[in-house]
Amino acid sequence: MTLSNDTLSELPADVARPGYDRAALTPGIVHIGCGNFHRAHQAVYLDDLFNLGEGHDWALMGAGVRPGDAKMRDAVLAQDGLYSVIELDPAAKSARVIGSMVGFAEVASGNAPLIAAMSQPSVRIVSLTVTEGGYYIDPKTGTFSPTHPDIQADAANPDHPETAFGAIIAALKARRASGVPPFTVMCCDNVPHNGHVTRDAVCGLAELSDPELSAWIKTNVAFPNSMVDRITPATGPRERALAQSFGIEDAAPVTCEPFRQWVMEDNFPAGRPALEKVGVTFTDAVDRFETMKIRILNGGHAIIAYAAGLRDIEYAHEAMADDQIRAYLDKIETTEILPIVPPVPDTDLNDYKQLILSRFSNPEVADTIRRLCHDGSNRQPKFIITSISDCLAQGRDCTGLILESALWCRYCYGTSETGAEIAPNDPNWDRLVAQSKLAKERPAAWLEMSEIYGDLAENAEVVAKFTALLNDVWARGSHSVIADYLTG
Numbered sequence: 195m196t197l198s199n200d201t202l203s204e205l206p207a208d209v210a211r212p213g214y215d216r217a218a219l220t221p222g223i224v225h226i227g228c229g230n231f232h233r234a235h236q237a238v239y240l241d242d243l244f245n246l247g248e249g250h251d252w253a254l255m256g257a258g259v260r261p262g263d264a265k266m267r268d269a270v271l272a273q274d275g276l277y278s279v280i281e282l283d284p285a286a287k288s289a290r291v292i293g294s295m296v297g298f299a300e301v302a303s304g305n306a307p308l309i310a311a312m313s314q315p316s317v318r319i320v321s322l323t324v325t326e327g328g329y330y331i332d333p334k335t336g337t338f339s340p341t342h343p344d345i346q347a348d349a350a351n352p353d354h355p356e357t358a359f360g361a362i363i364a365a366l367k368a369r370r371a372s373g374v375p376p377f378t379v380m381c382c383d384n385v386p387h388n389g390h391v392t393r394d395a396v397c398g399l400a401e402l403s404d405p406e407l408s409a410w411i412k413t414n415v416a417f418p419n420s421m422v423d424r425i426t427p428a429t430g431p432r433e434r435a436l437a438q439s440f441g442i443e444d445a446a447p448v449t450c451e452p453f454r455q456w457v458m459e460d461n462f463p464a465g466r467p468a469l470e471k472v473g474v475t476f477t478d479a480v481d482r483f484e485t486m487k488i489r490i491l492n493g494g495h496a497i498i499a500y501a502a503g504l505r506d507i508e509y510a511h512e513a514m515a516d517d518q519i520r521a522y523l524d525k526i527e528t529t530e531i532l533p534i535v536p537p538v539p540d541t542d543l544n545d546y547k548q549l550i551l552s553r554f555s556n557p558e559v560a561d562t563i564r565r566l567c568h569d570g571s572n573r574q575p576k577f578i579i580t581s582i583s584d585c586l587a588q589g590r591d592c593t594g595l596i597l598e599s600a601l602w603c604r605y606c607y608g609t610s611e612t613g614a615e616i617a618p619n620d621p622n623w624d625r626l627v628a629q630s631k632l633a634k635e636r637p638a639a640w641l642e643m644s645e646i647y648g649d650l651a652e653n654a655e656v657v658a659k660f661t662a663l664l665n666d667v668w669a670r671g672s673h674s675v676i677a678d679y680l681t682g
Contacts, residue, residue: 196443197273197291205291206441209278212293214244216275219253219296222467224312224377226358227323228256228266233292234279234426234450236321236382240294242472251316252467256298257308259324259358264301269445271298278437278444282558283452289440304354305361312365312377318464320365321380322392324358327572327621328383329391333645336575338391338398349402359395366415367407378416378462386488386576387481389419389459418459421484423491425553426450427561451559453549457483482538489531490543491550492577497523497594498554499566500601504611504672507563514555522676524551526594534584564619570602571622575646586653593659597679600664601672603640606630611671634668637661 195201202211223240225232236254243249256270257263270277275295281288300307312320332339339345348360355361366376379396381388393412400408427433427449437447456469460476470476477483495510501522502513513519527550532543578598585592606626608616620626625643633640637660641651650656666675 195441197276197278199274199276202276202291208289209440209442210288210290212241212244212291214247214250214293216293216296218250219244219294220251220316221255221296221311221314222252222316223319223321224255224257224299224308224317225321225323226257226259226308226361227325228258228263228270228295228298229323230426230429230448230450231422231424232321232323232382233277233295233446234448235422235424235454235456236323237292237294238279238454239456239469239472239474240467241290241292243467243469244294246471248471249467252319254295255311255317256295257311258299258301259305259308259356259361261301266446267298267301270295272445277446277448278440278442280433280436280440280447280449281452282449282556282560284556284558287436287558289437289442291442303356305356305364306354308361309355309364309368312362313368313372313374315369315374317377319378319380319462319466320362321382322358323382325569325572326383326385326576327569328358329385329395330359331391333575334648338394340398340402345399345402348399352403357399359392359399362396363400363404363407363411366411367404370407370410375464376411376415378418378464378466380418380420380458380462382420382422384422384488384492386484386580387419388484389417389461393417416461416463418461419480419484420459421455421457421480421487423455423487424450424453425556425559425561427559428565432560449559451553451556453553455487477539479539482536483541486535486538486541486543486546488577489535489581490527490547491553492573493531493581494523494527494550494554495566496570496573496577496602497526497598499563500570500598500605501672501676502563503567503605503616504601506610506612506614509557510554510561510563510566511557511559513563514551518673518676518680520551521680522594523554525680526598530585530590530592530594531581533590534581534588567605568619569621570606571620571626571646574599574602575648579647579650582650582656583648586656593663594679596656596659597663597675599640600637600660600667600675603630603633603637603664604667604672607634633664637664640664 381392
């Protein structure tokens, strides 16, 4: 049956539902970017807390800044803010309806409805999931880019901003003018040092039009760092059919693995929900957890992605069922990544690696290789190239990581090894394809994309190794080259 407040009591008995009075919830958090990850992660933790009878003044007000966000708004509001989350445990799937979202700001040019929502005194946290590439980072410097056209446009029109950061600045300005304390800005994106990165984006943009306001934000607004983790595939016909199999007619279902993790700095001057009661870890060592996750999990996804993509493998669990790809991942993780990851409190890195291998192998998740290959131009510098640089700095071998980079280059040529066309799969796809074609004749051309590789093109050892590996991939195919790597 179609989800709504009126039909909650009529759902099948095996579908969990909110055990609290949703009418008693009031929004304390505005969340920008209500995609699948947020709705399977932060919103679920809040739903768990509300089910304990606590934190009912911390409900979510959804928001977005892109025209496409309006589709999610329409879908969720038509269901009274409800949607289903299906956990894909290989032993037994389970479904629950999440009730922690109580509204969704209108998506409009200039973001006036969003600014008004964030200006409400009851809102004490503004959180974001705007993707890894949404923070206007200059890849050459690794810092905020004030020259990006979106940023320049908001700087010229600060009262009618089009970016999330411009809207945050406008809301903070309005709150200061009316004597309302500032909210905490909580990034939930998979970005290294995400709180610092978000602070740089907000303050850097404010500096362009109002330096005094920028200084006030730096002094008065908290930007806690966090690490978030849950594998959440895109929603398509399969996922909607799964919801229907539980007796739920849902326009916006989410599927996800059973595992989830959230680690945060406890830096919330305006208050926060008691999320430690539902499994969130508050610690001063967020950076250690973050490095572990980005290098081992996200780096691991990249390692299997391009090897599998070149072989026309569709799903991550199918890649893990390929003995060679699994061994390739295991060797790089064990010999090249784990040795450079700093110790993490109360965590054994080898155990964590085994957990990652198990999570990748879950056949129920059906995470697509295409999703894992997407947006390499933004993900590679964070997930792979940092590990290459650390290995080089420590005098460690990084042949497997450089081979991963060669496989990404080959993937970006636009055809798999069977000759099948690879549809555009990156915001910078045309540039990557053109560079890959240059690299087929002169491999060093790939490393000369300094916005991705920094100064690695100046390292003769890296250039020589990459050249040999890419030439070998073209000459003999990825299977033979990976086999050579595995035998040493």
